[in-house]
Amino acid sequence: MLSCFLYLLAFFSQFYTRAQLNDRESAYSLPQFCDSALQNQPRLDRLAVWDKQLSSNTMSPPYKLTATQVLELLHNNTLTVEVYARSLLDRICERDSTVKAWAYLDPDYVLSQARALDQVPTDRRGPLHGIAIGVKDIMNTKDMPTQFGSPIYKGHRSDVDSSAVAILRAAGALIFGKLTLPIAGKTTTTEFAVTNSGPETTNPHDPNRTPGGSSCGSAAAVADLQVTLSLGAQTGGSIIRPASFTGVYAMKPTYDVISTEGQKAFAPTFDTFGFFARSVEDLQLLADVFGVQDDSTPSDIPLEELSVALMKTPMWDSAGPGTRSAMETTNSILTSEGFKVEDVSFPPEATDLATLKNVQKVITLSEARTMFLREYRVGKEKLAxxxxxxxxxxxNVTNKQRTEACDTYASMRRAINDVAKDYSIIIAPSAVDEAPLGLDDMGSATFNTMWTAS
Amino acid sequence: MLSCFLYLLAFFSQFYTRAQLNDRESAYSLPQFCDSALQNQPRLDRLAVWDKQLSSNTMSPPYKLTATQVLELLHNNTLTVEVYARSLLDRICERDSTVKAWAYLDPDYVLSQARALDQVPTDRRGPLHGIAIGVKDIMNTKDMPTQFGSPIYKGHRSDVDSSAVAILRAAGALIFGKLTLPIAGKTTTTEFAVTNSGPETTNPHDPNRTPGGSSCGSAAAVADLQVTLSLGAQTGGSIIRPASFTGVYAMKPTYDVISTEGQKAFAPTFDTFGFFARSVEDLQLLADVFGVQDDSTPSDIPLEELSVALMKTPMWDSAGPGTRSAMETTNSILTSEGFKVEDVSFPPEATDLATLKNVQKVITLSEARTMFLREYRVGKEKLAxxxxxxxxxxxNVTNKQRTEACDTYASMRRAINDVAKDYSIIIAPSAVDEAPLGLDDMGSATFNTMWTAS
Incomplete structure (x- = not known):
């Protein structure tokens, strides 16, 4: 029951009845584009254009590069945004039938945007000029539909970007398309015993495994070199876990340091905006654009002086062999590099698993009750x-339970902060183990939920 | 400095540079409507239609009625939504040049919506069928512009309602128009020493006095019988204080019990949605539509058994004669009616004014920094x-200060909850005194801020 609830925390979109798969085709001009592109202009020919521009056959094609690398090539005119975008589209044409990460993608529109960006004078280019970013389909985009994986929002368009998308656009980003999220799946009749059935999206490293949810498309597209950066959201473990399952970098900053305005709310206390990339430099690039700063650790501190806490967390018993081995390896590497690494326990106030889970459950249910009232009133019959x-x-969550949960949660957060303040870095597991086999089970968020709003 | 900060908490829109006054005319088809209406169909003639429908000259014209009363007349077919809407528009034509409460109003559109509502079959009518509701101009409405009082959002339209507006529309409400909020005013060069210059909106009881901010239009329109219900938002004291200044009822529920999705965010920890009405029954009507419930006090408890706490709060010293007298009168009435009334102090953890104000300041500044990054990136030059x-x-608010403020705030909230749980009702001042003279000073939120997220 409780472990099922953790699924609930991690995936909100799967509560909607199954709609996205059927809608995917219609919202999706990719197959036609790929067919005609392949017919009219063979892929190799187009890559030849790219090769010619680079005047070298030894460099990687643009789709493989990180944002930082692409920015450099764009800056010194070795690459155009259009050629870069074509390279990504070629990659997508090649891989989409396997990975299925996109909820909406209009290649012709992407190319027209890319050409427009190429026309922007050098002195008016933003810090993300031309960088392709995929957007989780719960964030409004003024030029693409946003369906939240729900039939209630079929064909829904907003003529206003979400706050984060507007900030990225102002920084010159190429908003590429919308990425999948889980959809309503097999459900049992037992209250909250949700069996998570993911969307078709697969793990790029093994199509028989889940990429993790709920930011599955966002993680899979970046991991599969289909887009350079992507946006996700986490209420339970929806950024950190899919990043772990697909082997990419991700950042889930603390709550309210990046605005979630224009992003579908689930449980505001926990809802966090974050992003995926393939290098730490790229994460830093996005953090800078969003003004996320760590003002507590001096930037000139020698690495050896950083104190590292290894926190196995109260749910360590559930860690599988992959996670155990990863934690041990991390410890060895850091120690051998001269870092001060310390095994640190959770503070007693935040160690009781049952309390922790109950607090999350009560807050999430209370807030989700508020946040989904609109959909309930507008189209109850279309809600799962x-x-x-x-x-x-x-x-039957009462107001009193909710108030108490908020108070307990605040105490836990304070206790965790008290421990955390003595360390520069805390290392904790991102997932129970490697990505599970099958697409139905998108994995447990047990290692993520207690950090989400800490 | 600190008292100025309280203004900052209460009004967010005035930070934008002065734009709304100039835009008001263009966004506003009321003057033309009133002119032509008066020309083509004299007001008295149209009221005669209403009088005829009622077959009585003794009843109040519809604009004077509460929502509960209008619903009854609509239900028994004594009134149509169109006649009711015309009555409100007549009232507005008569009073708008004095009160100036509307940021956007299209009378012809209102009437077309009213006629459409009259066509809805009786068995498909919602609990607010036909009731006119004005919307504060920081909440998205799919059929009207939403300008947030900012030149950045001039002519801004969303094709999606805010969550609250969608819920009201689904309940059959007649979304009437958009109500004013403060605009950027005279500012000094001192950081945060904002001198609040309100919009033109006046207090219906005295055009020389402010209606209070920031939900000034929402309070004034309801108080002046121009619309039956209205929506507002409070971050500092933006609902409770204007309700007090204009003498109407208002409800600011606790945070996250009504979704603020689609409403401009300022400081999410404090941002609350609420509403204005002219009777307690009407507040209950709206509370029901939004699913706001008090599940802690049994509804069948005899009134005399309710325990009432009179809380003068730590800022009682700033209370003027009006507020002092109101609190004394309240005490006398309740005591003479047999209620158990007790003078209750704030808990020591929440009594230190300097701490209280600093906590609010740090949280508000940190969160507003995040929430306005979008506007800063998109149009810095248009921001105040x-x-x-x-x-x-x-x-120079640091992350550490913010974390500490969140922790202190959580402790204060817990301490207040601990005191509050022993009482059925807490009575506290809504404002320093009656509405101040002049439109520039929209009043202090000192009595509101500490309750906003408690």
Whole structure:
């Protein structure tokens, strides 16, 4: 029951009834584009254009590069945004039938945007000029539909970007398309016993494994070199876990340091915006654009003086062999490099698993009840039974329980902060183990939820 | 300095540079409508239609009625939505040049919506069928512009309603128009020493006095019988204080019990949605539509058994004669009616004014910095210097200060909850005194801020 609830924390979109798969085709001009592109202009010919521009056959094609590398090539005119975008589209044409990461993608529109960016004078280019960014399909984009994986929002368009997308656009980013999120799957009749059935999206490293949820498309597209950066959101473990399953870097800053305005809310206390990349430099690039700063650790401190806490967390018992081995390897590498590494326990106030889970459950259910009232009032019949149950408060969460949960949560956060303040870095597991086999089970968020709003 | 900060908490829109007054005319088809209406169909003639429908000259014209009363007349077919809407528009034509509460109003569109509502079959009518509701101009409406009082959002339209507006529309409400909020006014060069210059909106009881901010239009329009219900938002004291200044009822529920999705964010920890009405029954009507419930006090408890706490709060010293007298009168009435009334002090953890104000300041500045980054990146030159200063963090708020403020705030909230749990009702001042003279000073939020997120 409780472990099922953790799924609930991690995936909100799967509560909607199954719609996205059917809609994917219609919202999606990729197959036609790839067919005609392949027919009219063979891929190798187009890559030859790229090769010619580079005047070298030894460099990587642009789709393989990080944002930092692409920016450098764009800056010294070795590359145009259009050629870079074509390279990504070629990669997508090659891989989409396997990975299926996109909820919406219009290649012709992408190319027209790319050409427009190429026309921007050098002195008016932003810090992300031309960089391709995929957007999780719960964030409004003024030029593409945003469906939240829900039939209620079929064909929904906003003529206003979400706050984050507007900031990226102002920085010159090429908003590429919308990335998948989980959809309503097999459900049992048991309250909250949600069996997670993911969308078709597969793990790029093994199509038989899940990329993790709920930012599955965002993680898979970046991991598969289909887009350079992507945006995701985490309420339970929806950024950190898919990043771990697909082997990319991700950043989930603390709450309210990046605005979630224009992003579908689930449980505001936990809802966090974040992003995926293939290098730490790229994460830093995005953090700078969003003004995310760590003002507590001096930037000139020698690495050896950084104190590292290894926190196995109260749920360590559930860690599989992959996670155990990763933590040991991390410890060895850091120690051998001269870091001060310390095994640190969770503070007693935040160690009781049952309390921790109950607090998260009560806050999430109370807030989700508020956040989905609109969909309930507008189209109750199109909501999955689970979410109807949340709005109808079938679990009878009282205001008093909610107030107490908020208070307990605040105490836990304070206790964790008290421990954390003595360390420069905390290392903790991102997932129970490697990505599970099958696409139905998108994995447990047990190692993520307690950090989400800490 | 600190008292100025409280203004900052209460009004966010005035940070934008002065734009709304100039835009008001163009966004506004009311003058033409009133002119032509008066020319083509004299007001008295149209009221005669209404009088005829009622077959009585003794009843109040519809614009004077509460929502509960209008619903009854609509239900028994004594009134149509169109006649009711015409009555409100007549009232507005008569009073708008004095009160100036509307940021956007299209009377012809209102009437077409009213006629459409009259066509809805009886068995498909919602709980607010036909009730006119004005919307504060920081909440998205799919059929009207939303300008947030900012030149950055001039002519801004969203094709999606805010969550609250969608819920009201689904309940059958007649979304009437957009109500004013403060605009950028005279500012000094002192950081955060914002002198609040309100919009033209006046207090219906005395055009020389402010209606209070920031939900000034929302309070004034309801108080002046121009619309039956209205929506507002409070970050500092932006609902409770204007309700007090204009003498109407208002409800600011606790945070996250009504979704603020689609409403401009300022400081999410404090941002709250709420509403204005002219009767307690009407507040209950709206609370029901939004699913706001008090599940802690049994509804069948005899009134005399309710325990009432009279809380003068730590800022009682600033209370003027009006507020002092109101608190005394309240005490006498309740006591003479047999209620158990007790003078209750704030808990020691929440009594230190300097700490209280600092906590609010740090949280608000940190969060506003995040929330206005978008506007800063998109159109820095159109932002008032104060808000640019917040985004540039000219007051040097650190992450550590923010974390500590969140922790202190959580402790204060817990301490207040501990005291509050022993009482059924807490009565506290809504404002320092009656509405101040002049439109520039929209009043202090000192009595509101500490309750906003408690």
């Amino acid at each position: 039974p689970q979410i109807r149950g949340i709005v109808e408060n079938t679990s | 210097p104060q808000i640019r200063g917040i985004v540039e963090n000219t007051s």
